[in-house]
Amino acid sequence: MTDADPTSRPALFDGPIDLHLHSNRSDGTEDPATVVRRAADEGLGTIALTDHDTTAGWGDAAAAATERGMTFIPGMELSSKDGWRSVHVLAYLFDPTDPDLLAETARIRDDRIGRAERIVRNIGRDYALRWEDVLEQTDPGATVGRPHIADALIARGIVGDRGEAFDGILHPRQGYYEAHYAPDPLTAIELVVGAGGVPVIAHPAGRERMTDATLRRLIDAGLAGLEIDHRENTAEGRAWLRGIAAENDLIVTGSSDYHGAGKPNVPGENTTDPAMLQRIIDRGSGSAPVYPIRAR
Numbered sequence: 001m002t003d004a005d006p007t008s009r010p011a012l013f014d015g016p017i018d019l020h021l022h023s024n025r026s027d028g029t030e031d032p033a034t035v036v037r038r039a040a041d042e043g044l045g046t047i048a049l050t051d052h053d054t055t056a057g058w059g060d061a062a063a064a065a066t067e068r069g070m071t072f073i074p075g076m077e078l079s080s081k082d083g084w085r086s087v088h089v090l091a092y093l094f095d096p097t098d099p100d101l102l103a104e105t106a107r108i109r110d111d112r113i114g115r116a117e118r119i120v121r122n123i124g125r126d127y128a129l130r131w132e133d134v135l136e137q138t139d140p141g142a143t144v145g146r147p148h149i150a151d152a153l154i155a156r157g158i159v160g161d162r163g164e165a166f167d168g169i170l171h172p173r174q175g176y177y178e179a180h181y182a183p184d185p186l187t188a189i190e191l192v193v194g195a196g197g198v199p200v201i202a203h204p205a206g207r208e209r210m211t212d213a214t215l216r217r218l219i220d221a222g223l224a225g226l227e228i229d230h231r232e233n234t235a236e237g238r239a240w241l242r243g244i245a246a247e248n249d250l251i252v253t254g255s256s257d258y259h260g261a262g263k264p265n266v267p268g269e270n271t272t273d274p275a276m277l278q279r280i281i282d283r284g285s286g287s288a289p290v291y292p293i294r295a296r
Helices: 031-042 058-068 099-125 131-135 146-155 160-166 183-192 213-222 234-249 274-283
Strands: 015-021 044-049 071-082 084-092 198-201 224-228 251-254
Touching: 015 031, 015 071, 015 084, 015 274, 031 234, 044 058, 058 071, 071 099, 071 183, 071 251, 071 274, 084 183, 099 131, 099 146, 099 183, 099 224, 131 146, 131 183, 146 160, 160 183, 183 198, 198 274, 213 234, 224 234, 224 274, 234 251
Parallel strands: 015 044, 044 071, 198 224, 224 251
Antiparallel strands: 071 084, 084 198
C-alpha cells in the first residue's frame, strides 16, 4: 500500500531535516539537549534522536527541541546482524512501551555489557586497561559499547582518537574482538512494525554493504525505507539503492549520523526531503512527532 500523499496538506514541521543523531545515551559524546543545540546551531528545523537500542534520551531531546522551535521525531537505531554483517535499523515513531521491542532491546543492551567486559579483559592482557576505565567514560544509563572502550583507550594514552582505536586495537583482526547478540534484520523489522514504527535501514551501502537478496526479503517483511544520503554509502551504492527505492516505492532519507566528538560527522551534512518525512509521519502509529508550540 502506498503512503498517503504528503502534498495533500501543509506540513507541521520545518526543514532542514536530519533523522539520525546520537547522544551519550548510547555512543555519542554529548547529552541529548546539547545534541539538539548543536543541530539548531547548524540551522536544522527537524531532528530525530536515534541512540542505539534505547529511548532514554527522548524526553530531554524533545524538551530542548521545543524550546528552540524545532520538531522532534522519536527514533532509535536497533542493532541486528545478518551473518557477520551488522545491520542497523533506524526505527521511527514506534511505541516505546511495546513489550516485545522492550524485551529485545534490553537483551541487546545486557549482552553489550558482557561483551564489552570480555573485550576489555582481552585487551588488558596486553595493555594497561581496566573495566573501571571504561565505566569512567560511560554516562549513567548509556548503552555501553566499543566506542566507550575506545574513549578509555584514549584517556589512558594508548591511542590518539576513536579512529585509531577502531582501526587498530578494536579491529577484529587484532584478536581482542568478541561477538555480541543482536537479532537478525528480519526479526528487527518485524519488531519495529509490530510496535507501530517505521523501519529504515541505516547506510546499507557502506563498508558492510547489504546484498540485494537481503534487502528484498526485508522489503517483503515491511521495510519502509533506506538511508541513502549518508557519508558511508559509496556513490555506486547510492545509485543502486535509489534504483531499489524507486522500484519498491520506498522512503528515502538522508542524515548525518552525528556522534559529537566521536565522529567527524556534522549535523545537517545530509538531510531528508520534507515529503519523505511526511510519509514517515503518516505511516508511524506508535508515537507522534513533538511539534513546536507555534505549530499546535
